[in-house]
Amino acid sequence: MAGLVNALLIVAVVVVVIVRQFRARPIDTGRRWWLLPVILAVVALREPGILDAHHRTESALLLGTELLVGLGMGAAWAWTTRVWTEPDGVVWTKSTKASAIVWFAGIAVRVGLVAIGAVVGVHQDSSALMLGLAVTLLVRAGILVWRAQSLPSAPPAGAHTRAYGDGMARVTRKEGV
Known part of the structure; x- marks a missing residue:
């Protein structure tokens, strides 16, 4: 049952992450960008079946490869993501x-790694995939935060920046007492 729950969690996280990342969004470099990947890693590591008991070496190699794929995918995803600064100083991102x-x-x-594991006879738990996803998200978020912090994010001192609603007539209402 834990495998099904993990699989559903993986699918939900992937769908949410992909949908959110392909829309322009402001990056908040001060928030806890590492929290979701750490939670996924903890959930993955608490599962006892991350390594196949009968094929420890092969499953460890597959897990290591999964983590390397996660590192590469996270870095490639971060470097293919557009990052820019708006005139108001807010840093935005969009995949x-x-x-x-x-x-x-x-x-x-x-999918190829799962196929190789199946051919070799290694039982692969969804926790390995979840750990790889956690690494992907952690690397991507870390690189994006680093890229966002390296951009000029604040307007020059004393400069007035326009905000939504500037120049619009303001309607104020008095409340009766």
């Missing part, structure tokens, strides 16, 4: 078509 290619390539490699 690109190249980011979608990175996702499809990463999924294809992971």
Whole structure:
């Protein structure tokens, strides 16, 4: 049953992450960008079946490869994501078509790893996939925060920046007492 729950959790996280990342969003470098990947890693590592008891070496190699794929995919996804600063100083991000290619390539490699494991006879638990996803998200978020912090994010001192609603007539209402 835990495998099904993990699989559903993985699918839910992937759907939420992909949908959110392909829309322009402001990056908040001060928030806990590492929290979701750490939670996923803890959930993955608490499962006893992350390594196959009968094929420890092979499953450890597959897990290591999964983690390397996660590192590469996270870095490639972060570097194919567009990052820019708006005139008001807010840093924005949006994944690109190249980011979608990175996702499809990463999924294809992971399917290949599962196929190799099946051919070798290694029982692979969904916790290995979840751990790889956690690494992907952690690396991507870390690189994006680093990229966002390296951009000029604040307007020059004393400069007036326009905000939504500037120049619009203001309607004030008096409350009767």
